[in-house]
């Protein structure tokens with residue numbers, strides 16, 4: 001579990017996600033990235049069954065700003081930093097040499113290659129533009145001094161209210177007990193609600209029968 005409760009985390013509720021991809025489009029718009037660039041936030045669709053009896057579970061994911069940040073450990077130029085102030089993992093594009101090591105080390109394929117031949121990824125909207133935010137103070141997106149923090153764009157533009165972001169201590173208070181317990185007991189990368197009974201991902205025995213990145217270890 002992330003040691004610092006002030007570090008920012010993402011929260012995702014798959015029961016509220018309708019698979020509309022608004023989060024993905026919002027991210028690209030804000031950061032000025034072309035439609036052919038790889039997504040920093042992706043929505044994947046996990047299916048089972050045979051047409052027309054097909055169950056579809058959409059899952060929205062981005063960089064999880066891992067507390068152990070495997071990407072940071074392999075970067076030969078120290079371009080990747082897990083910021084002490086807020087836990088957001090950034091890439092300093094002045095230092096990046098485009099070797100792609102971070103992309104191979106990341107279990108989730110979060111760093112994307114392509115913007116100017118360098119690596120870039122989600123920076124929780126610390127700054128605007130590909131890879132910005134490495135040296136950013138708390139910006140208008142993350143006001144800390146008694147002002148309500150403004151959410152990253154994927155959060156504020158989520159049609160289903162499925163994504164949240166904020167300091168871990170705050171977000172975990174709003175999560176269900178099951179989600180909070182799972183976050184604390186495993187690697188604590190992102191707070192994810194379990195599939196609700198009756199969702200497409202839960203069979204009649206009450207177990208999840210569609211494997212997604214968020215229930216693969218259940």
Ligand code: SF4
Pocket residue numbers: 062063064065066069070071072089105106107108109110111121
């Ligand atoms: S890029 Fe991958 S390994 Fe690095 S913090 Fe993000 S999710 Fe974790």
Ligand code: SF4
Pocket residue numbers: 074075076077078079080091095096097098099100101102103111118119
């Ligand atoms: S591609 Fe850039 S950020 Fe990634 S490991 Fe190489 S130098 Fe570091």
Ligand code: SF4
Pocket residue numbers: 016017018019020021022023024043058060157158159160161162163
């Ligand atoms: S905007 Fe929200 S509801 Fe739509 S795909 Fe993204 S997470 Fe799901």
